[in-house]
Amino acid sequence: MTEFGLWLSLGGIILLLLLSALFSMSETGMTASSEARIGFLANQGNKSAKRVQKLLAQRDKLISSILLGNNAVNILASSLATSALIGLFGDVGVAYATVAMTILVLIFGEVMPKTYAINRPERVAVLLAPFIYRFVRLLAPLVNVVQMICVLALRAFGVRISRDTSMTASEEIRSTLQLHAESGAMVKHERDMLGSILDLDEVPVGDVMVHRRSMEMLDADLPPDEFVRQVLASSHTRIPVWRGEPENVVGVLHAKDLLRALSACEFKPEKLDLGQLLQTPWFVPDTTTLREQLNAFRQRRAHFALVVDEYGAIMGLVTLEDILEEIVGDIRDEHDPAQRGxxxxxxxxxxxxxxxxxxxxxxxxxxxxxxxxxxxxxxxxxxxxxxxxxxxxxxxxxxxxxxxxxxxxxxxxxxxxxxxxxxxxxxxxxx
The missing domain is CATH 3.30.465.10 (Uridine Diphospho-n-acetylenolpyruvylglucosamine Reductase; domain 3)
Structure with a gap:
């Protein structure tokens, strides 16, 4: 081999090793990057981040194209090295080429670029996105053929490939929370609070309501003085009012409405018109989820609802505070009774x-x-x-x-x- 041919082979090997490093970096950067971070950059108008999103949307084609390109340049580099070393050392050059290219590809084509990419995945993914995006489109026909051959070969062994293997958004967030909690990056209270938000769609109001046995209710037929005394003695501002039997709830009394009415009638309970003070009761099924009830509270600008079963029987009551406590934990003020717990x-x-x-x-x-x-x-x-x-x-x-x-x-x-x-x-x- 001439000296020019030797230098040409050496230059080709260096170029191919550089391409191998780029393929390895892009593979690690694309797969290890945070989709949330990439999405944020895309929303900021970063065109390369948008290309990363498109590539990750067809992850199987992305990986297949990168592997195809990486293997091609590695094999070609090994072939050039083998040819050059055989020309210099004869048949023993095959052994020299095998050892040399294994070391070079391992260090400069795999370990070093992947180590760099794993520490800066989003930066690498965005930087190499234009090159990889064009490369994937260029190899798309060949990659489709390769994937079809792989699927047919796996079917011959009884293996079925399912594309519906991705985690739901909720599962992904839960796994991320668990990972941060185990690594010590998140305290338990924060993990519980964020996890509880994800549970709102799964927990019915029947699981967090105040049970009927523990409800405070008022008899509308009580003497006015006794009625007012019981309202003032209660630690709650909203109290269901029944007439005839506890199942017959005729309204909900707000303590502030009672105080305003008392002030208007010179604090003479016998002059109160209870019918004008009661708010129409709101009944919700016990199967309503906490997220549905929270949205309903916001839409109606209400904080209080009575929970009924499928037969319409009152099971308890749920308040906005009950739902918030499912998220942030127990909320107590100076008027709440001591918790036995x-x-x-x-x-x-x-x-x-x-x-x-x-x-x-x-x-x-x-x-x-x-x-x-x-x-x-x-x-x-x-x-x-x-x-x-x-x-x-x-x-x-x-x-x-x-x-x-x-x-x-x-x-x-x-x-x-x-x-x-x-x-x-x-x-x-x-x-």
Whole structure:
């Protein structure tokens, strides 16, 4: 081989290694870039970012084209090196070319460019988008043929290719939250709050409502003095009012409306016209999701609704605060009654009010108790035990130990819960 031919081969190898590095960088940059960040740049008018979006929309063709180009330049570079070294050293040049090109391709064609791209994925993707976009369009016919051959070959082995494998937006956000939480980049309260927003479409109002047993209601037929006294004694500003029987709710009283009316009649309750003070009650089905109810509250500019079952019977009430508490956690002010909640014991067990919801416990302690068949922890015990237990009875469900402490009628009011002992992550070397 002439000296000119040798230098020509060397220049070709360097050029091909550069192309190999560009293909490797683009592959890593495109696949590792944040679609949210790329979308932001595209919305800012960045044309290259818009091309990245188009490429990522057909990810299979993008990867196939890059792999095709990368393998082509690597093989061509190896062929040139082999030809040049055979001319210089004879048959042993094949071994020299194999070792040399393996090292060069590994370092300069793969590891180094991919390491750079993985640390700056969006920058690399946007920078190389014009080149890769034209390259993918150029190789589109050939890539289609290659993909068809691959699909047919896989079918011969009984493998079916499904294109519907992408994660939903909600799943992707959840996985991102979990990843940030495990890495320590996000505190637990922030993760729970963002995760709860995603749950609004899945949780019905029946799971967060104030149960009918705990509702404060007023009898419209009470003497005026007693009626006003009960309103003032209540910690709530909106109270359902019934007449004849508690199921017959005739309206909702706002405490401010009552105070205005009292002021107008010189604070003489007997002069009050209750019918003029009551607001029309709003009934919603217990299957309404929290997102639907939140939107309905905003549209109606209301904060209060009564929840009914499929037969129209009142099950409880839901307020805007109940929905907000599902997102940000418990909200309490100076007028709210003290919460009994739960108390952690020295032995690791917890004393729990039976009305505590399973969702609250799971969120607070990162447990995974099922809440499909029961809303409260007492309901879970009743569902699993299939009997109304006596105080002192002990059950073990889902690796938790439940001891019934108190019962009122058929309702479990207090329990002692003992969670499973944490498992050790280290295995016994002898096993």
């Amino acid at each position: 739960l108390r952690l014991q020295p032995d690791g067990s917890l004393l729990v009010d039976g009305a505590t919801t399973i969702r609250d416990l799971n969120r607070q302690f990162d447990w995974h108790l099922p809440d499909d068949d029961a809303t409260t922890i007492a309901g879970l015990v009743l569902h699993e035990a299939q009997v109304v237990p006596e105080p002192g009875q002990v059950f073990v469900f889902h690796d938790f130990r439940f001891e019934v402490l108190r019962r009122q009628g058929n309702r479990i009011t207090h329990l002692r819960m003992t969670p499973p002992a944490p498992r050790s992550d280290t295995a016994d070397p002898a096993d």
